[in-house]
């Protein structure tokens with residue numbers, strides 16, 4: 001079945017190509033049951049993809065207006081995708097996604113997911129890929145355990161440029177120990193948190209399978225973690241991108257149900 005939902009979408013308020021209303025219309029035309037606006041939050045430094053602090057108020061106002069327009073037609077929820085370093089929002093959003101896109105040394109920030117060149121600068125600055133991975137998962141845990149987080153975004157984003165195992169083998173024991181350890185630490189305190197299966201890197205041509213990698217997905221399933229499918233769409237023509245691929249992939253991992261966020265909360269549905 002088609003999940004007909006995503007809580008992860010970007011617009012011209014951050015690094016997306018289309019306006020909030022173009023995104024909502026595209027989801028509605030696909031027959032979506034629920035759709036979430038999740039602009040990148042503003043950041044205490046310049047990364048390029050973030051929403052400017054002065055825009056957050058109009059983001060909320062415009063989103064709330066669109067939510068009203070679609071009342072009775074499609075459920076739209078208003079959220080934010082927070083980075084590890086985002087300032088705590090002073091508004092009660094319908095949902096919050098916690099994601100790690102940047103790691104930092106004492107005085108510099110490095111993008112994990114921008115391009116290979118940046119990723120290699122990051123590895124150099126941290127003295128090796130193992131240090132990068134360790135730092136990434138430790139940030140992921142701290143960020144996910146902040147107050148009011150509903151969804152853990154693309155948990156193994158650190159593998160974005162590793163589709164051909166150029167930087168590490170994602171089946172190596174040291175790697176799996178770090179990612180499984182992070183999952184355990186999050187679930188211990190937040191067994192209700194929802195981990196996303198994210199097709200965003202497929203739509204942008206970086207990967208042929210969603211996040212997370214299969215061993216990670218299987219581990220999440222074994223631990224009984226709640227999972228949801230999100231497209232992390234940055235344009236109106238990728239709202240449900242690769243959902244068919246993702247569903248096959250999920251079934252291959254033995255997953256039988258997923259969660260979908262509605263206005264009343266998360267609902268479990270069979271796939």
Ligand SMILES: [Zn+2]
Nearest residue numbers: 081099153154
């Ligand atoms: Zn993200």
Ligand SMILES: [Zn+2]
Nearest residue numbers: 008010081232
């Ligand atoms: Zn995103």
